[in-house]
Amino acid sequence: MNAPTVRLAVLRAALALAATGAAAGTAACRGQTSDDPPVLPERNMYDSERYNAESYSQFFSDHRTMRPPVEGAIARDRYEDDPEVATGLVADRSKYAMTIPQGVVQRSGGMVKMLGRGEERFGIYCAPCHGRTGDGKGMVVCKRDKVTDPCEGRGFPPLPSYEDPRLRAMPDGQVFATITHGVRTMPAYAAQIPVPDRWAIVSYVRALQLSQMAEAKPTTPSPTPTQPEPKQ
Numbered sequence: 001m002n003a004p005t006v007r008l009a010v011l012r013a014a015l016a017l018a019a020t021g022a023a024a025g026t027a028a029c030r031g032q033t034s035d036d037p038p039v040l041p042e043r044n045m046y047d048s049e050r051y052n053a054e055s056y057s058q059f060f061s062d063h064r065t066m067r068p069p070v071e072g073a074i075a076r077d078r079y080e081d082d083p084e085v086a087t088g089l090v091a092d093r094s095k096y097a098m099t100i101p102q103g104v105v106q107r108s109g110g111m112v113k114m115l116g117r118g119e120e121r122f123g124i125y126c127a128p129c130h131g132r133t134g135d136g137k138g139m140v141v142c143k144r145d146k147v148t149d150p151c152e153g154r155g156f157p158p159l160p161s162y163e164d165p166r167l168r169a170m171p172d173g174q175v176f177a178t179i180t181h182g183v184r185t186m187p188a189y190a191a192q193i194p195v196p197d198r199w200a201i202v203s204y205v206r207a208l209q210l211s212q213m214a215e216a217k218p219t220t221p222s223p224t225p226t227q228p229e230p231k232q
Helices: 003-028 083-087 102-107 111-125 172-181 195-216
Strands: none
Touching: 083 172, 083 195, 102 111, 102 195, 111 195, 172 195
């Protein structure tokens, strides 16, 4: 091995030793505080510019820091590819879907799980006005301690009961659209309730109606067999 090669090998070993020592020294300082300013080769990575909510902006022409969504933007978790599931209308948009689309039932894990989810969401978003049983006498409408107590109005317009024949005959897609867009004093819930949960609420509304029909259906007593009269 000639002299230049030896010097090069020694230099490489010295550099490797120096790098190892620097790394060890840096590791030894982890967790220790210092009053010295930090070393920031690229300060924008340490202290990035941002806007506070409701603050003034010199960049935008309207000087608002809180920007509206870009027109036509759709949230990734709110996009629905099936138009019938997304709108409650059939494919040609000529009428409402009569029943809950099977696709959304399957994605919900079946009707049993869908009903359970619908009951939960109904209790959060619908029961305050429509009541737990769908009688239209929720706490927003009536002031009462028990469901069996008479309704003491709070000044809110009375709501129809789900037993109303008009609501019984309403297509499932129209119930979904009403939850989505609202109607009269009922606000739109599209922003608060995702599409699958809106359909789950529709399924629970139908379950409430069916249970009320079963309770209201009069029972016909079975005829008592008559004993034949004895022959004379």
